[in-house]
Amino acid sequence: MSATIPLTAQLINLCASVILLLTFAMLAQRRVMQLINLFALQGFMLFLSTLVVAVTTGQSHLYWSAGLTLLLKALLLPWILNRLMHRLQIKGEVEALINIPTTMLVGIGLVIIAFNVALPISQLSHTITRGTLGIALAVVMLAFLMMITRRKAISQVVGFLSMENGLFLAATSATYGMPMVVELGIALDVLVGALILGVFFFQIRDQFDSLDIHHMERLKDN
Amino acid sequence: MTFDIFVILLAIPLVSGALLTVFGERDWAPHLNIIASGGTFIAAVWLTISIITDGPRFAFGEQFFIDSLNVFFVALTAFVGLTTSIFSGPYMKNEAAHGRLTIPRLRLYKSMYQLFMFTMLVALTTNNMGILWVAMEAATLTTVLLVSLYRTPASLEAAWKYFILCGVGIAQALFGTILLYFAAERILGESGNALLWTHLVNVKAFLEPNIMALAFIFLFVGYGTKVGLAPLHNWLPDAHAEGPTPVSAVLSGLLLNVALYAILRCKVLADGAIEGAFAGNLMMGFGLFTLLLAAFFLSRQRDVKRMFAYSSIEHMGLITFAFGMGGAVANFAGLLHMTMHSLTKSAIFFAVGHATQKTGTQMMDDIRGLIHVNPLIGWGLMLGTLAILGMPPFGVFASEFMILTHAMKHHPWATPFLLLALGVAFAAIFGKVQPMVFGETEAKRLPHAPAITPVFLHLAIVLMLGLYIPPYLTRWFQEAARMLG
Numbered sequence: 001m002s003a004t005i006p007l008t009a010q011l012i013n014l015c016a017s018v019i020l021l022l023t024f025a026m027l028a029q030r031r032v033m034q035l036i037n038l039f040a041l042q043g044f045m046l047f048l049s050t051l052v053v054a055v056t057t058g059q060s061h062l063y064w065s066a067g068l069t070l071l072l073k074a075l076l077l078p079w080i081l082n083r084l085m086h087r088l089q090i091k092g093e094v095e096a097l098i099n100i101p102t103t104m105l106v107g108i109g110l111v112i113i114a115f116n117v118a119l120p121i122s123q124l125s126h127t128i129t130r131g132t133l134g135i136a137l138a139v140v141m142l143a144f145l146m147m148i149t150r151r152k153a154i155s156q157v158v159g160f161l162s163m164e165n166g167l168f169l170a171a172t173s174a175t176y177g178m179p180m181v182v183e184l185g186i187a188l189d190v191l192v193g194a195l196i197l198g199v200f201f202f203q204i205r206d207q208f209d210s211l212d213i214h215h216m217e218r219l220k221d222n
Numbered sequence: 223m224t225f226d227i228f229v230i231l232l233a234i235p236l237v238s239g240a241l242l243t244v245f246g247e248r249d250w251a252p253h254l255n256i257i258a259s260g261g262t263f264i265a266a267v268w269l270t271i272s273i274i275t276d277g278p279r280f281a282f283g284e285q286f287f288i289d290s291l292n293v294f295f296v297a298l299t300a301f302v303g304l305t306t307s308i309f310s311g312p313y314m315k316n317e318a319a320h321g322r323l324t325i326p327r328l329r330l331y332k333s334m335y336q337l338f339m340f341t342m343l344v345a346l347t348t349n350n351m352g353i354l355w356v357a358m359e360a361a362t363l364t365t366v367l368l369v370s371l372y373r374t375p376a377s378l379e380a381a382w383k384y385f386i387l388c389g390v391g392i393a394q395a396l397f398g399t400i401l402l403y404f405a406a407e408r409i410l411g412e413s414g415n416a417l418l419w420t421h422l423v424n425v426k427a428f429l430e431p432n433i434m435a436l437a438f439i440f441l442f443v444g445y446g447t448k449v450g451l452a453p454l455h456n457w458l459p460d461a462h463a464e465g466p467t468p469v470s471a472v473l474s475g476l477l478l479n480v481a482l483y484a485i486l487r488c489k490v491l492a493d494g495a496i497e498g499a500f501a502g503n504l505m506m507g508f509g510l511f512t513l514l515l516a517a518f519f520l521s522r523q524r525d526v527k528r529m530f531a532y533s534s535i536e537h538m539g540l541i542t543f544a545f546g547m548g549g550a551v552a553n554f555a556g557l558l559h560m561t562m563h564s565l566t567k568s569a570i571f572f573a574v575g576h577a578t579q580k581t582g583t584q585m586m587d588d589i590r591g592l593i594h595v596n597p598l599i600g601w602g603l604m605l606g607t608l609a610i611l612g613m614p615p616f617g618v619f620a621s622e623f624m625i626l627t628h629a630m631k632h633h634p635w636a637t638p639f640l641l642l643a644l645g646v647a648f649a650a651i652f653g654k655v656q657p658m659v660f661g662e663t664e665a666k667r668l669p670h671a672p673a674i675t676p677v678f679l680h681l682a683i684v685l686m687l688g689l690y691i692p693p694y695l696t697r698w699f700q701e702a703a704r705m706l707g
Contacts, residue, residue: 059412117436120432121401121404121433121436124408124430124432124433125404126408137397140393140397144390147386147390153382156386160386160389160390160393163390163393164393167393167396167397167400170397170400171400171403174400174401174404175400175403175404175407175412176412178352178399178400178403178417179350179352179403179416179417181285181350181352181353182350182352182353182355182356182417185352185353185355185356186352186355186356186359186396188356189356189359189360189363192360192363193359193363193389196363196366196367196385197385199367200366200367200370200378200381200382200385203370203373203378204378204382206373207373207374207375207378208375208378213382215375215379216375216378216379216382216383217379218375218376218379219376219379219380219383219460219463219464
């Protein structure tokens with residue numbers, strides 16, 4: 001089998017697998033600081049895989065989106081999150097997670113579901129990257145799981161951003177990326193979203209003296 | 223063309239939003255907010271007239287597309303945007319006088335309000351399904367900080383929930399958009415045209431049905447979260463109850479419509495690609511479920527804004543059900559109901575806003591005798607409530623009646639559920655509003671006289687449309703309904 005797959009496709013698959021692995025690592029990570037580092041690494045791997053696809057296919061707009069990914073997801077967003085951590089003085093804080101092994105098992109189940117959902121789509125796809133569509137969907141679902149199981153506001157946001165990474169991977173693997181104007185718009189939204197969340201963190205902390213979201217479970221029907 | 227009214231329509235809210243960010247603390251800032259909204263409304267009317275006379279058109283190449291369907295939403299959005307800005311003038315002054323808001327927060331409110339209008343107008347007029355997504359997400363981002371404007375623990379919680387739930391929902395819609403692009407790219411090629419709705423609609427019969435089914439599910443769940451469809455409706459009552467009332471009015475009256483509009487655009491494509499009524503059935507099922515769930519939650523509410531938020535969910539469920547049935551009559555009724563709901567619900571929120579300001583509470587048990595305190599607010603709330611509950615001769619009655627009779631004819635199984643939900647909602651809301659309006663009270667005067675005109679303006683239009691729909695409006699609705707298939 002492996003002899004029939006070209007080297008570039010193998011490289012792309014490797015990058016995608018590393019991204020999936022990193023998502024699992026994020027799911028298991030207790031320290032908020034390490035979580036941000038893992039997120040930065042995930043962004044960097046996303047940049048690498050987009051770059052490989054760009055070189056292989058010669059699609060010029062993919063170079064742009066690779067550059068955008070590097071700038072935004074591997075450098076700028078982690079930097080913003082880091083600064084927030086320092087300003088809010090939540091460095092090195094450990095998060096009490098509910099039972100990591102169970103979360104991991106649920107995660108494996110999600111990966112299987114994701115691969116099954118993606119199978120019919122990737123069979124129709126003609127791109128060199130079609131194999132990674134299942135991985136992309138799995139990353140989206142794992143990020144979703146992370147948002148559900150986390151209690152700290154900042155790790156929910158990392159989950160949200162890494163869901164965006166998964167969607168970006170899906171876009172490159174199914175179609176070689178969305179049109180440039182759309183991609184720029186999405187990047188702008190993500191950036192503005194992160195900035196607004198930064199403002200929001202300070203509001204939450206001023207009000208609750210903590211970024212633990214279990215303070216925010218009071219609004220219910222009657 | 224040297225002078226394009228569409229460019230002006232988009233430029234006014236964008237430029238005034240930027241201006242208000244800088245000069246929002248000046249004395250004339252509230253006036254600028256109203257003037258800008260008025261300008262947007264005039265531009266929208268102008269655009270509507272030109273679309274009615276000249277037919278659909280493009281703008282900025284093919285990136286924007288205006289036809290009889292979306293120009294109707296543009297006009298509605300601009301109108302409610304204008305009346306809400308008029309309402310919010312004295313309302314926000316009263317809030318500041320009560321010490322609930324500071325000057326910088328009022329500035330934030332005004333600039334975000336204009337930017338929110340801008341994102342909604344972009345979402346409504348864009349021809350690019352990707353830009354539609356971007357604008358919808360931007361509409362969430364502009365309103366998050368408005369929901370938390372009071373900085374109370376409850377409002378922060380509501381805003382956080384709003385951001386996270388809508389963020390997750392809208393991420394599903396992005397995946398749906400990717401799948402749509404994937405399906406389209408196989409036919410339209412890799413050019414930027416593959417996400418343009420006008421191109422997609424020409425080739426919709428050739429799109430791969432399996433992928434389109436999957437894409438529609440993701441798009442429906444994603445945008446459906448913003449419409450407030452159950453079971454992803456949880457953000458909506460919190461955001462409406464904890465944010466300032468003008469924000470509740472535009473969220474309920476406008477944002478929900480825009481999200482529903484996005485679903486309608488996707489439904490047209492899905493219907494063309496998939497055999498049978500897959501998209502329609504999905505919408506009918508979720509619509510009915512949402513309607514029933516919201517109706518039963520209504521009677522449990524104690525916060526007045528929360529109750530009317532649930533009422534919005536209920537109506538969105540009904541409208542989704544109507545569009546799910548499809549066909550000229552049901553689509554017509556759906557569009558009519560969207561108009562009626564926007565106008566009536568924002569009028570109710572205006573009246574509720576003044577009422578809560580007078581009494582200093584949102585708890586319905588503590589609001590009594592509005593008719594004695596301020597007869598106009600009391601009657602406004604009472605008439606608005608009767609209108610939203612579908613009492614004749616108000617326009618909501620006409621659209622609900624059309625939806626109901628159409629359902630009886632084509633989907634008789636759904637009729638008992640519809641009647642049950644509407645009956646339960648009537649009992650719940652009327653039973654709670656009646657003592658609020660007619661009970662005994664001892665409330666004091668407000669420092670700034672409330673703006674009553676928007677309430678009665680909206681209700682008058684709803685009343686007029688219930689008694690008589692002008693022929694050009696009927697034609698316009700029919701044309702839009704036909705486009706939806």
